[in-house]
Amino acid sequence: xxxxxxxxxxxxxxxxxxxxxxxxxxxxxxxxxxxxxxxxxxxxxxxxxxxxxxxxxxxxxxxxxxxxxxxxxxxxxxxxxxx
Numbered sequence: 478x479x480x481x482x483x484x485x486x487x488x489x490x491x492x493x494x495x496x497x498x499x500x501x502x503x504x505x506x507x508x509x510x511x512x513x514x515x516x517x518x519x520x521x522x523x524x525x526x527x528x529x530x531x532x533x534x535x536x537x538x539x540x541x542x543x544x545x546x547x548x549x550x551x552x553x554x555x556x557x558x559x560x
Contacts, residue, residue, distance in 0.1 A: 492537060495523075496549035503529045505538065505546065 491511070498507025503525040510517045524540040532538050532548060539545050 492545045492547050494547040494549050495521075497552045498548055499552040500526075500529055500532055505529075505532060505548070507549075507552070509546075510549075 493512040494510045495505055495507035498505050505523045508518050509515050509521045524542045527539050534548055534551055537545055537547050
């Protein structure tokens with residue numbers, strides 16, 4: 478499983494992981510895990526990503542400020558398009 482092995486790499490390299498994430502312009506919003514100073518499951522908004530176009534599940538992204546995040550499962554859209 479790519480995501481589970483990506484999570485294992487993130488833990489080994491001490492990279493925080495974002496789960497249930499989505500892009501908000503050039504920033505990512507999601508629940509953070511394995512962060513040195515933020516509690517597991519807390520929702521955060523990152524600073525601007527260096528390459529927001531490369532943000533996809535299983536990738537490590539870097540912010541303009543230098544922080545790195547492993548992207549876990551993205552947020553599932555809740556809009557069903559039904560009236």
